[in-house]
Amino acid sequence: NVPEKQWAMVIEKTGGPVDYKQIPVAKPGPDEVLVNIKYSGVCHTDLHAVNGDWPLATKLPLVGGHEGAGVVVAKGELVTDVEIGDHAGIKWLNGSCLSCDFCQTGDEPLCAKALLSGYTVDGTFQQYAIGKAAHVARIPKDVPLDAIAPILCAGITVYKGLKESGARPGQTVAIVGAGGGLGSLACQYAKAMGLQVIGIDTGDEKAAMSKKLGAHTFVDFAKSSNVVKDVQAATEDGLGPHAVILVAVNEKPFQQATEYVRPRGTVIAIGLPAGAFLRAPVFETVIGVKTIKGSYVGNRKDTSEAIDFYRRGLINAPFKTIGMSELQKVYDMMHEGKIAGRYVVDTSK
Ligand code: 8ID
Ligand code: ZN
Structure with a gap:
């Protein structure tokens, strides 16, 4: 009835x-x-x-x-x-x-x-x-x-984004916005898919949660004086993560990701901050053979x-x-x- x-x-x-x-x-x-x-x-x-x-x-x-x-x-x-x-x-x-x-x-x-x-x-x-x-x-x-x-x-979207990134088990993925709704689930799906996770967000609560959900390192974007260096340093060989999942609601990290992603790596844009643009230096993107792409639900x-x-x-x-x-x-x-x-x-x- x-x-x-x-x-x-x-x-x-x-x-x-x-x-x-x-x-x-x-x-x-x-x-x-x-x-x-x-x-x-x-x-x-x-x-x-x-x-x-x-x-x-x-x-x-x-x-x-x-x-x-x-x-x-x-x-x-x-x-x-x-x-x-x-x-x-x-x-x-x-x-x-x-x-x-x-x-x-x-x-x-x-x-x-x-x-x-x-x-x-x-x-x-x-x-x-x-x-x-x-x-x-x-x-x-x-x-x-x-x-x-x-x-x-949130779950479907980050799961699809991780698949679109092409990251393989054992490789490293940075989750930008790791403490939010999509980000928290991205940490869990990434871990379940056998990936190593670097969480990027801000605040002690989100840091603790990201680590609990599977991030081995957390970079606080508000406290870090150099996010690009800190993210690269969180990978074993210092060359940066194989993939970046962007779920932040802010334009700045969309520019940073193309800098710290590993050569041959992939940046997946998912977050949709109002009026934002993706910008990447052509030279470094070309000689680093980097991929930048969107992913939608x-x-x-x-x-x-x-x-x-x-x-x-x-x-x-x-x-x-x-x-x-x-x-x-x-x-x-x-x-x-x-x-x-x-x-x-x-x-x-
Ligand atoms: O299919 C799609 N592409 C899709 C599907 C679902 C949602 C896209 N979205 C979009 C939403 O429209 C929104 O723009 O993904 C974005 C994230 O949605 P959400 O996870 O529901 O938002 P949230 O819970 O507010 O989390 C956002 C996190 O980003 C962090 C915040 O601290 C928050 O935890 N953040 C920000 I704002 N700036 C950051 C920065 N510079 C940052 N994290 C790292 N670095
Ligand atoms: Zn949604």
């Missing part, structure tokens, strides 16, 4: 505020499912959406959120492979055309008709959210819905793999739970850089 009305966090205009209010529950279309969201992770992307940081407009009014985990309560008549009662996740990629060049080759985040949860369609900061059945994450029932929520964007297979890493007990990043109605508090802490790990909202309060 699905109610007519539900609680949601809604912004009416870019810049906020985000209001806790009752709105109607949507009905799933023929190829959609309705998920009773129990928990939703709060990603920095949600804050970018509120603030209008990117050159892509959101829908308005907007229900944000794209790390929603819950139970399927209704489905359209074309949906045959998801059942009522199944556990499912609504992630950033809410839907895609499934037939373009990109969708056919497992690059569905690049689909020109992609629907983005909590951005171009309403997301998971509500009790009942809609997802295209083809794209909802399948969540095994032995996995807790609060802990799996952050995997649905993951496809459906990356999703199921990232969830399976969690199910197998390989991922254990910290998260804190708070009532959904207190979302603004989470945004405020996030804006200040005060969150170590991830916040997850409980949609029941």
